[in-house]
Amino acid sequence: MKIKYYMYAACLFLGMNLLTACSDDDAPVTEPTDPTEKPDEGNNGNTEDIDVSNMTLKEACKDKFLVGAAITYDDVKDNPTDFWANEQEVLKKHFNALTAEGAMKWNKIQNEKGVYTFDEADAMVDFAERNGMKMIGHCLIWHTALPDWVWKNKNGGDVDKQTLLNNMRDHINKVVGRYKGRILGWDVANEVFNDDGTYRNSPYYRILGEKYLIEAYKMVKEADPDCELYYNDFQLEFTPKRKAVLRLIGQLRERGIELDAVGLQAHMWMTTPSVENYDNLFQSFKAMGMKVMITEWDLSVTSKENDIYPNGLPKDIDAKWNQRMLDFFKVFLKYDEIITRVATWGVSDSHSWKNEGCTNYPLLFDRQQNAKPCVEEMMKAALADK
Ligand code: XIL
Numbered sequence: 001m002k003i004k005y006y007m008y009a010a011c012l013f014l015g016m017n018l019l020t021a022c023s024d025d026d027a028p029v030t031e032p033t034d035p036t037e038k039p040d041e042g043n044n045g046n047t048e049d050i051d052v053s054n055m056t057l058k059e060a061c062k063d064k065f066l067v068g069a070a071i072t073y074d075d076v077k078d079n080p081t082d083f084w085a086n087e088q089e090v091l092k093k094h095f096n097a098l099t100a101e102g103a104m105k106w107n108k109i110q111n112e113k114g115v116y117t118f119d120e121a122d123a124m125v126d127f128a129e130r131n132g133m134k135m136i137g138h139c140l141i142w143h144t145a146l147p148d149w150v151w152k153n154k155n156g157g158d159v160d161k162q163t164l165l166n167n168m169r170d171h172i173n174k175v176v177g178r179y180k181g182r183i184l185g186w187d188v189a190n191e192v193f194n195d196d197g198t199y200r201n202s203p204y205y206r207i208l209g210e211k212y213l214i215e216a217y218k219m220v221k222e223a224d225p226d227c228e229l230y231y232n233d234f235q236l237e238f239t240p241k242r243k244a245v246l247r248l249i250g251q252l253r254e255r256g257i258e259l260d261a262v263g264l265q266a267h268m269w270m271t272t273p274s275v276e277n278y279d280n281l282f283q284s285f286k287a288m289g290m291k292v293m294i295t296e297w298d299l300s301v302t303s304k305e306n307d308i309y310p311n312g313l314p315k316d317i318d319a320k321w322n323q324r325m326l327d328f329f330k331v332f333l334k335y336d337e338i339i340t341r342v343a344t345w346g347v348s349d350s351h352s353w354k355n356e357g358c359t360n361y362p363l364l365f366d367r368q369q370n371a372k373p374c375v376e377e378m379m380k381a382a383l384a385d386k
Pocket of ligand 1: 101102190265296353
């Protein structure tokens with residue numbers, strides 16, 4: 001136990017030094033942190049001769065990481081329409097990990113105090129088990145999808161500290177307890193920090209201060225000592241925000257709680273982030289001895305403010321999109337020893353949250369549910385990567 005602690009402390013020290021050395025956003029990591037690190041050639045090897053006609057993504061990545069997707073209730077319902085039946089086939093073929101896009105959020109499970117609704121979440125966990133897939137729990141403590149009753153009193157003000165802690169404990173016990181042994185790990189906390197590394201002023205923070213976070217992890221660990229514990233957030237390529245997460249890892253370690261992985265949401269655009277941003281990100285977590293997961297990957301070409309491709313994606317943009325996905329996937333492969341899961345936030349383009357107010361093309365499968373060209377290339381790259 002003691003030895004483990006010293007190892008953590010050493011990793012923490014190394015990690016913090018690395019971060020202080022590069023405090024600007026997008027700062028390159030100049031020092032290699034691990035002399036045994038794999039050279040790049042594996043990923044750039046010749047993939048021409050690799051036949052992937054009968055290959056699937058999960059099979060190609062089986063020695064690297066889980067391949068996940070976020071799903072809705074339609075993905076797992078009995079007697080599906082043709083569209084959803086086909087989507088289920090795609091899921092079964094290529095993916096071996098599932099995340100509920102909404103069905104396990106607080107407002108879906110306990111929108112009213114003490115009234116729990118588990119139908120959709122249960123159906124997803126059953127589907128995952130029937131098909132030999134891992135189910136991921138998303139998410140317990142988040143400032144969004146949070147019903148008012150959790151933190152608001154009858155007069156419209158904040159509840160007291162003890163009431164909020166009780167509400168958190170009841171919810172966590174009930175939800176984590178229900179799926180004990182059936183869920184691989186939980187996104188215990190989601191999107192806690194602002195870009196500048198300060199705590200987001202959520203009701204949790206306002207009422208309880210920083211300690212709410214540690215308390216939440218303790219509660220989950222008590223409810224299911226064996227499930228994995230994750231922290232999930234977006235844009236950790238911003239150095240101050242990343243530092244805040246690294247600090248949290250240390251604070252949890254001091255209390256004997258080890259995060260199993262940090263989730264990088266990876267909602268991307270065509271110009272940001274850069275592949276180098278991700279390389280730096282992985283270096284930082286590696287130096288801390290921390291595993292990471294890509295949890296909500298999608299790549300947008302448009303937005304509701306700028307709906308520029310309502311009738312299809314021009315060929316050149318489509319080619320760039322595919323290349324960019326492949327480039328990121330290759331950097332995931334480069335760090336496969338610390339990456340435990342690569343998951344997209346949805347399956348096919350027509351059912352992505354990124355279509356809000358626009359026609360977007362963010363996922364690996366198109367509107368006809370066909371794999372986009374990069375999927376083949378990703379499989380080849382994974383198979384070529386020894
Ligand atoms: C999103 C869902 O995709 C939407 O359908 C919903 O309306 C809002 O939430 N970060 C997260 C996810 O952790 O839970 C969010 O999911 C997307 C951003």
